[in-house]
Amino acid sequence: MKSDPYRSHLLQRFTKELDFYFDQLKVLPPQQGIAIAYSGGLDSTALLLLSKAYCQQRHIPLHAIHVHHGLSPNADAWLTHCQSMCNVHGIHFHSRKVNPENIAATGLEASAREARYRALGDICNSLQICHVMTAHHLDDQAETLLMQLLRGSGVAGMSGMDCFNFAPSLLGTPDLMLMRPLLAETRENLEEWVRASGASCINDESNSDTRFLRNALRHQVMPVLEKISPGFPKRIARTALHMRSARKLIDDLAEKDFQYCHTENVLLVPKLESLSVERANNVFRFWLAQLDSKMPTTSRLNEIRKQLFEARCDAKITVYHDNLAFHRYQDRIYIVASISRAEKEQIPELHFRWSGEPSLDFDQFGGTLFFNKTDYGLEPDWLSQQMLTLHLRRGGEKLKLAENRPTRDIKNHYQSMKIPFWVRERLPFVSLRGELLFAANVGMQSSYCHFSEGNRIQLEWIEYKTTERAMCNG
Numbered sequence: 001m002k003s004d005p006y007r008s009h010l011l012q013r014f015t016k017e018l019d020f021y022f023d024q025l026k027v028l029p030p031q032q033g034i035a036i037a038y039s040g041g042l043d044s045t046a047l048l049l050l051s052k053a054y055c056q057q058r059h060i061p062l063h064a065i066h067v068h069h070g071l072s073p074n075a076d077a078w079l080t081h082c083q084s085m086c087n088v089h090g091i092h093f094h095s096r097k098v099n100p101e102n103i104a105a106t107g108l109e110a111s112a113r114e115a116r117y118r119a120l121g122d123i124c125n126s127l128q129i130c131h132v133m134t135a136h137h138l139d140d141q142a143e144t145l146l147m148q149l150l151r152g153s154g155v156a157g158m159s160g161m162d163c164f165n166f167a168p169s170l171l172g173t174p175d176l177m178l179m180r181p182l183l184a185e186t187r188e189n190l191e192e193w194v195r196a197s198g199a200s201c202i203n204d205e206s207n208s209d210t211r212f213l214r215n216a217l218r219h220q221v222m223p224v225l226e227k228i229s230p231g232f233p234k235r236i237a238r239t240a241l242h243m244r245s246a247r248k249l250i251d252d253l254a255e256k257d258f259q260y261c262h263t264e265n266v267l268l269v270p271k272l273e274s275l276s277v278e279r280a281n282n283v284f285r286f287w288l289a290q291l292d293s294k295m296p297t298t299s300r301l302n303e304i305r306k307q308l309f310e311a312r313c314d315a316k317i318t319v320y321h322d323n324l325a326f327h328r329y330q331d332r333i334y335i336v337a338s339i340s341r342a343e344k345e346q347i348p349e350l351h352f353r354w355s356g357e358p359s360l361d362f363d364q365f366g367g368t369l370f371f372n373k374t375d376y377g378l379e380p381d382w383l384s385q386q387m388l389t390l391h392l393r394r395g396g397e398k399l400k401l402a403e404n405r406p407t408r409d410i411k412n413h414y415q416s417m418k419i420p421f422w423v424r425e426r427l428p429f430v431s432l433r434g435e436l437l438f439a440a441n442v443g444m445q446s447s448y449c450h451f452s453e454g455n456r457i458q459l460e461w462i463e464y465k466t467t468e469r470a471m472c473n474g
Contacts, residue, residue: 008196010050010185010190010192010193011050011053011054013184013185014181014182015053015054015057017182017184018054018181021163021164021179021181024164025164025177029060030129030130030131032060032061032128032130033055033060033061033062033063033092033127033129034051034055034060034061034129034131034132034133035062035063035064035065035120035127035129035131035132036062036063036064036065036132036133036134036135037065037067037116037120037132037133037134037135038064038065038082038086039067039078039204040066040078040081040082040085040201040202041201041202041203041204041207042190042191042194042201043135043136043137043140043182043187043190044135045085045199046135046182046190046193046194047133047134047135047181048064048085048086048089048091049089049193049197049199050181050193051133052089052091061092063091063092063094063127063129064082064086064091064092065094065095065096065119065120065123065132066079066082066083066094066095066096067095067098067116067119068095068096068097068098069098069100069112069115069116070097070098070099071100071206072205072206074202077202078202081200081202083095085199094123094127096119098115098118098119099115100112100114100115101114109212109213109214114170117167117171118172120132120176121170121171121172124171124173125172125173129176130176130177131176131179132171132176132177132178132179133179133180133181134180135182135190136161136182136183137182137183137185137187137189137190138183138184138185138186138234138237139187139233140161141160141236141240142233142236142237143214143217143218143222144160145158145236145239146217146222146236147213147217154298155243155246155247155250156247156295158239158240158243159240159243159244159247160237160240160243160244161180161183162180162244163180164177164180165177165178166178168292169292183237184237186233251286253279253282254279254282254285257275257279257282257283257286258283258286261275261283265334266332266333267332267333268332269308269328269331269332269333272309277302281298281301281302281305284301284304284305285301288321288324291324293321293322293324294321296322300321304319304321304326308326308333316328316329316421320338323337323338324336324337325337325422327421327422329420334420334422347364347365348364349390349391350362350364350365350389350391351387351388351389352387352388352389352390353387353388354371356384357371359371362390362428365390365426366426366463366464367440367461367462367463367464368462368464369430369459369460370460370462371383371458371459372457372458372460373454373457374454374456375451375453375455375456376449376456377444377449377450377456377457377458377459378448378449378456378457378458379450379452379455379457380456380457383457386432387433388430388431388432388437389430389431390428390429390430391428391429392425392427392428392429393410393425394429396409397409397410397429397436397439398410398436399413399436399439399443399445400445400446400447401413401442401443401446402446403447410439410442413439414442417442419441419442423441426463427441427442427461432448437459438459444458444459
């Protein structure tokens with residue numbers, strides 16, 4: 001490598017990679033700036049210096065983001081080092097202290113990663129920056145594929161890391177592009193770059209802790225593989241490219257099958273049953289990906305499909321996964337956000353008065369109560385004087401929709417109107433002094449309703465769209 005690192009072949013490749021990304025994205029290098037994840041280690045130090053040269057050439061700001069996990073006694077010193085490096089090189093510096101959560105459930109490594117990426121997303125969002133780079137390189141890609149192989153991952157997992165992608169569930173924002181311009185470079189290349197630049201970097205002692213799977217692979221497995229098959233990371237990375245191509249074909253087939261089985265925000269069971277088990281599972285995976293949901297294991301997915309498919313046509317079947325509820329109802333499969341019994345019990349009864357507003361929002365119940373002017377309904381002046389109560393089903397509710405129709409309990413109304421069983425659980429009621437006045441999606445109590453041209457009020461309940469997580473774009 002030449003003594004001037006800014007004229008090295010590595011910089012030329014780095015520049016070419018970034019220019020290619022922006023060309024593929026059909027955007028110009030962002031004038032508001034680019035951010036990088038900067039831990040102070042060797043890899044991110046190489047990224048810092050390469051990014052500085054790239055941004056200087058194009059006259060765009062560079063922002064370095066350091067996340068302080070507080071997991072090491074040296075964390076404060078690392079923060080000081082990163083701040084000093086950025087000051088020396090004239091790079092905008094930002095830091096965030098985080099406390100990894102859910103360590104018992106997901107493990108320290110995964111929890112720290114989750115907190116780190118969420119902090120990156122938050123800071124980029126506050127700076128209105130749409131592109132953030134990480135220092136992942138070829139050896140990281142090889143480690144990732146080995147980890148996925150040991151976990152028994154499928155084609156998606158064995159596709160490895162993408163050069164650039166959106167990751168809303170990871171970063172907490174759908175607008176931030178995650179970029180990895182060093183993914184084709186070896187760790188050795190980056191070490192040479194940092195050595196030639198004379199830059200200092202930190203050494204995170206946790207990187208030597210082989211209790212973590214990635215570290216164990218890096219220090220104990222990969223050196224052996226390198227002796228057996230020199231240069232193996234490049235070939236493993238090539239496997240990731242092949243897997244990515246296979247994943248694209250699988251995704252294309254899943255989308256076609258999904259469109260075949262889908263109508264009006266539901267999946268049709270007979271059409272799903274006409275597919276092979278593999279293609280039906282593929283449709284479910286595509287469905288969950290649209291909702292940015294965690295992927296179930298193959299055994300769990302088979303169990304979900306089996307329960308939904310083997311139910312009787314009139315059975316009420318609900319299967320839960322990752323805060324979602326799959327419902328089968330009359331040969332159709334729906335997906336909605338699940339609401340636990342405890343959550344429903346925590347929704348309080350609300351007392352309110354109507355003061356002439358066209359509508360009132362009730363966030364606790366997830367919807368809006370509309371007061372529509374009509375010829376038949378409640379007398380407005382009378383209604384405005386009443387103390388009303390909004391509540392969920394108590395049991396025993398009865399409703400008479402018209403004077404020439406019988407009084408029926410709410411279950412009969414739901415059945416005759418073919419309201420799905422899970423929808424019923426979150427439909428509210430409006431009562432007056434303990435007597436039912438209105439049932440959402442059913443109607444008004446006729447004894448309170450009268451005719452008067454254009455001078456009556458009908459109640460209507462509209463659920464927020466965000467409460468129904470449909471599995472399509474409809």
